[in-house]
Amino acid sequence: MGFEIKRVGIIGAGQMGNGIAHVCALAGYDVILNDLVADRIKSGLATINGNMTRQVSKGLYSDAEKQAALARIGGSDNMGDLGDVDLVIEAAVEKEEIKRKIFAAVCPYLKPEAILATNTSSISITRLAATTDRPERFIGIHFMNPVPIMQLVELVRGIATEDETFELSKGFVTRLNKTYAVSEDFPAFMVNRILLPMINEAIYTLYEGVGSVDAIDTAMRLGANHPMGPLQLADFIGLDTCLSIMQVLHEGLADSKYRPCPLLVKYVEAGWLGRKTQRGFYDYRGEKPIPTR
Numbered sequence: 401m402g403f404e405i406k407r408v409g410i411i412g413a414g415q416m417g418n419g420i421a422h423v424c425a426l427a428g429y430d431v432i433l434n435d436l437v438a439d440r441i442k443s444g445l446a447t448i449n450g451n452m453t454r455q456v457s458k459g460l461y462s463d464a465e466k467q468a469a470l471a472r473i474g475g476s477d478n479m480g481d482l483g484d485v486d487l488v489i490e491a492a493v494e495k496e497e498i499k500r501k502i503f504a505a506v507c508p509y510l511k512p513e514a515i516l517a518t519n520t521s522s523i524s525i526t527r528l529a530a531t532t533d534r535p536e537r538f539i540g541i542h543f544m545n546p547v548p549i550m551q552l553v554e555l556v557r558g559i560a561t562e563d564e565t566f567e568l569s570k571g572f573v574t575r576l577n578k579t580y581a582v583s584e585d586f587p588a589f590m591v592n593r594i595l596l597p598m599i600n601e602a603i604y605t606l607y608e609g610v611g612s613v614d615a616i617d618t619a620m621r622l623g624a625n626h627p628m629g630p631l632q633l634a635d636f637i638g639l640d641t642c643l644s645i646m647q648v649l650h651e652g653l654a655d656s657k658y659r660p661c662p663l664l665v666k667y668v669e670a671g672w673l674g675r676k677t678q679r680g681f682y683d684y685r686g687e688k689p690i691p692t693r
């Protein structure tokens with residue numbers, strides 16, 4: 401029998417890390433959820449519990465299945481506890497320096513055949529892989545937010561990623577009941593490369609006075625059948641995140657068509673980052689969202 405993924409370690413218990421732990425445990429994997437901060441593990445586990453309870457009440461699975469899944473997740477703030485996992489998924493903050501440090505810290509504990517994956521949304525897989533002791537066993541497994549709901553996972557091979565790593569990753573995503581799409585390792589991969597310029601263009605449309613916030617969102621919801629308008633979606637993603645992805649595209653592809661809209665920069669400078677700060681293209685402080693322009 402060849403190598404099989406049975407135990408998964410997740411580094412970073414934030415919104416992505418806890419979502420990844422959630423879907424892995426439900427699929428029958430044993431999970432260790434790691435974070436630098438013990439409190440983040442605690443709140444990550446509480447979030448998983450709450451999200452699973454909601455799914456049980458929707459009839460997606462039974463309470464017994466929920467309990468069994470929760471019992472498969474352990475928390476640890478010690479990287480040494482990742483020694484017997486078969487796959488590590490790094491889902492810590494989007495800072496290259498921090499990711500490099502995490503890989504340097506965890507690799508000495510890992511089995512030689514263990515696969516190391518990153519959930520990065522924008523950093524080059526090839527460049528991250530090159531800093532590790534296992535570029536052949538390194539891959540990008542890019543989940544979408546919120547992980548328990550979104551169907552897609554982007555799989556991104558670095559230049560050195562070997563076929564077995566790729567095949568095992570495909571099997572892993574399939575067992576999570578998700579669908580993968582394979583992307584080459586270029587800035588922002590596929591989903592964000594297409595989605596963010598659309599959002600940026602919606603902000604230019606607002607900036608140039610072609611339409612109001614409400615008119616632009618209504619136009620795209622009813623005219624293009626998008627479930628959310630682009631400005632509403634930008635607020636949901638976070639305007640700081642939108643700006644940093646546009647910067648990655650602009651710098652990484654050196655093409656002026658990716659220049660971030662000055663109005664997006666202004667909102668970020670104001671600290672109006674969308675839902676998470678209660679204000680962005682909409683003001684969320686009242687009962688219902690009110691357009692800010």
Ligand SMILES: NC(=O)c1ccc[n+]([C@@H]2O[C@H](COP(=O)([O-])OP(=O)(O)OC[C@H]3O[C@@H](n4cnc5c(N)ncnc54)[C@H](O)[C@@H]3O)[C@@H](O)[C@H]2O)c1
Pocket residue numbers: 411412413414415416417434435436437440490491492493494495498502519520521522542543544545
């Ligand atoms: N938020 C999204 O929509 C989204 C979507 C796809 C991918 N991603 C990517 O997923 C990753 C995580 O994003 P997030 O939104 O969950 O962030 P987050 O801020 O919610 O969580 C990050 C967690 O990492 C922990 N952490 C930081 N340094 C650590 C270390 N050295 N060791 C262990 N844990 C550490 C933090 O304590 C925090 O709990 C990023 O690379 C991001 O680009 C995010």
